[in-house]
Amino acid sequence: MKRKLISAIGVAAMMVSIAACGGDSGDDSGGDTSADGFAGQTLTVWVMDGSSPDDWQAEVAAAFEKETGAKVEFEVQQWNGIQQKLTTALSEENPPDVFEIGNTQTPAYAKTGGLADLSDLKEEIGADWTEALNASSIYDGTQYAAPWYFANRVVLYNKQVWEEAGITETPTTRDQFYADLETIGEKTDAEPIYLPGQNWYYFVGLVVGEGGELVKQDGDKWVSNLDSPEVAAAAETYKKFQALSEAPKDKDEATPQQGEVFAEGNVGAFIGMGWEAGIAIEANPEIEEQIGYFTIPGPTAEQPEGVFLGGSNLAVAQGSEQQDLAKEFLKITLSDEFEGKLAATNGVIPNKESLQSNLSGNAAAEAAAPAAAFGGTTPLIAEWAAVENAPNPIKTYLTAVLNGKTPAEAAAQVEEEFNKRLSQE
CATH class of the missing domain: 3.40.190.10 (Periplasmic binding protein-like II)
Incomplete structure (x- = not known):
């Protein structure tokens, strides 16, 4: 089945300012970030059509609710027209809290100020992200997204x-x-x-x-x-x-x-x-x-x-009022459990070399995996x-x-x- 990766699509019309709605800290937790500390809140997550199976989403949602007391609402987006739709959404007062973004598109959105700084998340859970896969999440020395899944020839x-x-x-x-x-x-x-x-x-x-x-x-x-x-x-x-x-x-x-x-x-x-x-x-x-x-x-x-590494990162909107909750979602989504399950189900390259064992039995993915650490992208x-x-x-x-x-x-x-x-x- 064709993986419709957004990574290689041009975004020439995207360079409009989307920084105006950004908050200073995004701290909506009221000081309580323990389990159930976000009870009653709902996180909005945009994922692209075909990126994550329904069963995987359901399992992530259940784990997220158990860990935080909050709910997650996945909204599946179509590839056609997503660039303009996301650009518009990030300039409004109520953007999606978390969203999938093509890896080579990430620098353009980061430059406009639409993405939250995820450096603390990288320090906490990203020590063993494959360097070549994480490169597109960094812009001007700052971690603006997290690597999610990839594919190569x-x-x-x-x-x-x-x-x-x-x-x-x-x-x-x-x-x-x-x-x-x-x-x-x-x-x-x-x-x-x-x-x-x-x-x-x-x-x-x-x-x-x-x-x-x-x-x-x-x-x-x-x-x-x-x-x-x-x-x-x-x-x-x-x-x-x-x-x-x-x-x-x-x-x-x-x-x-x-x-x-x-x-x-x-x-x-x-x-x-x-x-x-x-x-x-x-x-x-x-x-x-x-x-x-x-x-x-x-x-x-x-x-x-x-x-060439095509794929998607996950980012948090700078304008989101739920940035702390969004980071809790990313910790769960990018955990070895769920990153591994996505790799096994969709046959995509996970963000850690240690998780490539999940590709066993998928001949095409097994052939692709060894080259991932030697890959790169178009200029970031x-x-x-x-x-x-x-x-x-x-x-x-x-x-x-x-x-x-x-x-x-x-x-x-x-x-x-x-x-x-x-x-x-």
Whole structure:
């Protein structure tokens, strides 16, 4: 089932001030924060459609009421239009107390003043949150949210094609992966890998793996960093693998849906989210038994490829009059018990490596988990939102590289537009 992660969606229109309604302390407890100290109160929590099962919500609500004496009202929100709806809600007098927020959106909301400081919560319960997963909850050195759940790309492969090529084990290094794909091209009639030229989230992962950044600071502003050696190295890796594919160089993974291409049975592998197997199975149910998964191999067997981490954080509204109660809710929700149950039920990466055992039996999630600690996101700056709007300059950059320009030439081609978006002009 497709996980509709909000993390990658642009929020260019979101940068309006939402700080006016913020309270000073948010202390509504009357001095009594013990069990039953919040009796009679109701906390409003916005979660996105598909993020948390009804049974999980019911169990959290029961534990919350037992611990605090208060009730929680979950309000399920639709993905379409959520950015504007949340922006508006945070500017009003009665915002949701707690809400789910895309991880790459968090800095933009934090900059506008809409999120409460959760540094004390981090100190109390977040010592072992996976650093790479928690990074998006921090803005300008302050903890403005808490990491909730995540997902990243894996290699989905056709077992039958790999067997025809005589490959008996899945690769654990990037070089071995490339060699296996070459073998598929030599020994079978299958396309070794379906990799469209603009699968830019895979590219972001490669940049992360190289230790690179897509932007850099120039004085008091952010500008393109596409001309850096690290980004260039990521582009060359992308180009090397894409050369094994017949996919168009000027399309992304959704045009056409790469799962549907894979469903035809004549592709050795593709790089995508685990739920994309469902797209393939819907198009061709007979392929289900042939689908396997493995972690995207990196430079060594001990270091998987860098991956883009898409997911959601949980935040507390600065304008909430129930901030203490909201933090009690987060302590329960993010506890090992309920974080683990969500991971097991939805097959998502939990916020602690110690909880990844809950993914046992979910092949796609088990393949994704090892790379989580080596992952990252698009730049965690409020100015990033406009960059992703179509036509995305990073997609243009990739296509230019694949069509023969050097990474430096491709970077120069898109630099003006890239910087214009970063400056929000």
